[in-house]
Amino acid sequence: MTGLWNIAAEQPGRAAVISPDGTETSYGELAAKADAYGRGLRDLGLETGDAIVVLQPNGIELLAAYFAAIQSGLYVVMVNWHLVGPEIAYILSDSDAKAFIAHERFAEVAIAAADEAGLPESARFAVGRIDGFGDVRELGAGGEGRPRRRTAGSPMLYTSGTTGRPKGVRRPLTGADPDEVPVAASGFFGIFGLKPFDDHVHLCGSPLYHTAVLNFVAISIQLGHTAVLMDRWDPEEMLRLIERHRVTHSHVVPTQLRRLLGLPEEVRAKYDVSSLRNVIHGAAPCPPEVKRQMLDWWGPVVTEYYAATEGGGTAISGEEWLRKPGSVGRPWPGSVIKILDEEGRELPPGEPGTVYMKMGNSKFEYHRDRAKTEKARAGELFTLGDVGYLDEDGYLFLHDRKNDMIISGGVNIYPAEIENELVMHPKVADVAVFGVPHEDWGEEIKAVVEPATGVEPNDVLTEELLAYARERLAKFKLPKSIDYVEELPRDPNGKLYKRKLRDPYWEGRERAI
Incomplete structure (x- = not known):
């Protein structure tokens, strides 16, 4: 049988997780830790539908918190540990977090966030030591067995929008038995030919606060696949782990593929990667030449997909991509992709328009933002704002990206959030932020500033603005340059023609789509 707790009962000694330090955790041990967390959270008074926030690096404690929530009817919010205190405080408050579980590696920002959000000390727990936080080992201590009132919980992952503030994607709880693996989860892996057990080993090289990364690890464990976790991704270390653990599948972003190809030929040749069955990439457009070189090296095991936190998407195998270069594939089973014009009418093959999708009967809402939810919908369909077209065979080609979003190293960065901070500086009259070409990361952040009256634009002002931004934004959101x-x-109504600023930087360069 599949499912963490079923496997733990039948094969308690089976390897579930191999941590970054090489420690192996069995299914029995992971289930027991998730049970203790679940008991402790119930003892705190958390009820079905409440939320917990987790600020941790890749490791067994993060996964225990995740599975505790999944079996206790709780929403679990994984926080990007690059964020600064006020950004995490916003998520704590917006999600109505009833518990905050942080790692000592992030002690300073965890304390600042919890204090700003007004979270009581009784709701603060630490892996390791953090002043004012209880030891996470106290959760469920002295008890035994599973938590009371077991029912399926759900991740609630925050995805930024053009308004600049991240929004939690919150799905209604299903009331399902948490011992059962959702059909959607096993079906999703079926798209990539990944069956339960079957000697599968999954390698996770990216932070688990990313939607897809968390999904791949959680589903792998639920289907009896051992999950190998990396703390910080390194290209040669990835190759070493693939050979050491006979890894069969992994989820990567195009920047990682570029770094792998950048290794010297003798290093690449040192490692046996023949165990790989499917290396799945998404999160950002992949340059066609990178894709071709990876297919030459690893063979047709490289699969691409296009999807959203909100649900639905497409996939294309390596063999298909060679026939349809540039495509992101056809809709996976249960997913619907349609191209609509501005009036909501469906467009014929080959004609570009806004890409809309849905996944079965999946429902979601942006937490506390009904207007954003409704704006993204057309009936049962929703859009991320991407523009593309379907060909005669139903393959999706993306014609353009979301209007303003920057994708740097596979990470989505939303300019409005950066603009909203910089425009508050007294020496800034107006500001626009967008992506410009970067050889390695795909795009990097450029800010264009209209100085306030009487302010001289120079290097001193640039340093002042960047210092101001560093106090308010995570490092990965900081502009790399200011013009x-x-x-x-802007037009008379105030609409900014950002393309007029951005397009000159892309002249003679083609965005990878």
Whole structure:
């Protein structure tokens, strides 16, 4: 049988997780730790539908918190540990977090966030030591067995929007038995030919606060696949782990593929990667030449997909991609992709429009933002704002990206959030932020500033603005450069023509789509 607790009962000694330090955790041990967490959270008074926030690096404690929530009817919010205190405080408050489980590696930001959000000390728990936080080992201590009132919980992952503030994607709880693996989860892996057990080993090289990364690890464990976790991704270390653990599948982003190809030929040749059955990439457009070189090296095991936290998507195998280069594939089973014009009418093959999708009867809402939820919908379909077209065979080609989103190293960065901070500086009259080409990361962040009256644009001002931003934004959101203009191009209604600023940087360059 599949499912963490079923496997733990039948094969308690089976390897579930191999941590970054090489420690192996069995299914029995993981289930027991998740049970203790679940008991402790119930003892705190958490009820079905409440939320917990987790700020931790890749490791067994993060997964125990995840599975505790999944079996206790709780929403679990995984926080990007690059965020600064006020950003995490916002998520704590917006999600109505009833418990916060942080790692001592992030002690300073955890304390600042919990204090700003007004979270009581009784709701603060630490892996390791954090001042004012209880030891996470106290959760469920002295008890035994599973938590009371077991029912399926859900991840509640935050995805930023053009308004600049992240929004929690919150799905209704199903009331299902948490011992049963959702059909959607096993079906999703079926798209990539990944069956239960079957000697599968999954390698996770990215942070588990990413939607897809968390899904791949959680589903792997639920289907009896051992999950090998990396703390920080390194290309040669990835090859070493593939050979050491006979890894069969992994989820990567195009930047990682570029770094792998950048290894010297003698290093690449040192490692046996013949165990690989499917290496799945998404999260950002992959340059066609990178894709071709990876297919030459690893063979047709490289699969691409296009999907959303909100649900639905497409996939294309390596063999298909060679026939349809540039495509992100056809809709996977249960998913619907349609191209609509501005009036909501479906467009014929080959004609570009807004990409809309849905996944079965899946419902979601942006937490506390009904307007954003409704704006993204057309009937049962929803859109991320991407523009593309379907060909005669039903393959999706993305014509353009979300209007303003920057994708750097596989990470989504939303300019409005950066603009909203910089525009508050007294020496800034107006600001626009967008992505410009970067050889390795795909895009990097550029800010164009209209200085306030009487302010001289120079290097001193640039340093002042960047220092100001560093206090308010995570490092990965900081502009890499700032240019200055006398006036930003806006129409009489205030609409910014960002393309007029962005397009010159892309002249002679083609975005990988």
